[in-house]
Amino acid sequence: METWPKDHSGPGEKILVIVAHPDDAEFMCAGSVARWCNEGKSVIYGLVTSGDKGTPDPSILPSDLAVIREAEQKEVCKILGVEQVEFLRYEDGMVQNTLGLREDIVRLIRKHKPTAVVTQNPTIRWSGNYINHPDHRNTGDAVLDAVFPSARDIHMFPHLAENEGLEAHIVQHLYVGARDESANVYFDVTETVSTKLKALKAHKSQMQNIDNTFDERIKNWLRMPGEKGIPLELAESFRYFFLG
Secondary structure: OOEEOOOOOOOOOEEEEEEOOOOHHHHHHHHHHHHHHHOOOEEEEEEEEOOOOOOOOOOOOHHHHHHHHHHHHHHHHHHHOOOEEEEEEEOOOOOOOOHHHHHHHHHHHHHHOOOEEEEOOOOOOEEOOEEOOHHHHHHHHHHHHHHHHHOOOOOOOOHHHHHHOOOOOOOOEEEEEOOOOOOOEEEEOOOOHHHHHHHHHOOOOOOOOOOOOHHHHHHHHHEOOHHHOOOOOEEEEEEEEEOO
């Protein structure tokens, strides 16, 4: 498998993926996660919410749905090879880019000391007929603010160092999910797309109504248009920032 451009130096050996809901990471980057795990890299997930509002069924309590979706996410992590998943348990649908959320994300970063962080794109409000969930945007914003400058600067949230032993940490590589012209790094997932599909389908509470076109629709999202000159068949794409 390849990375384009070929001289790209990331993501290093330890990747922290931070998203709003269970299944967000699987849509955005599960092929890359499976690839990194196969390569022996350490991957950790941080979920801001447990997806407790993600159902049209009024008979399911949000607290019960959260338990179901956390269990599904843990099973997905086993499928992909993810070492650990941490749930911050903010309320689904209510995520804001607050200092409290930023502090919790800084805590994750300083605790795990990743070489790379992967997160959602806070600049996407819509794409075609899809309106981006506000939790996605606000999570992406909070993660960017946590990565730079808050996790790096020891005088930001100094109690994390003083009381919890969590010293400042510089994230070298930052990847923001991007399926538009802003993308500048592409990871070949041709060999891991089947694992991505298996992981998505393991979110059973969310995948009850998928039809036999699902696999092909996911693959179509990953196909690289020839006019871009990217020599990959199926790839996940990101806007990349080097911060090291």
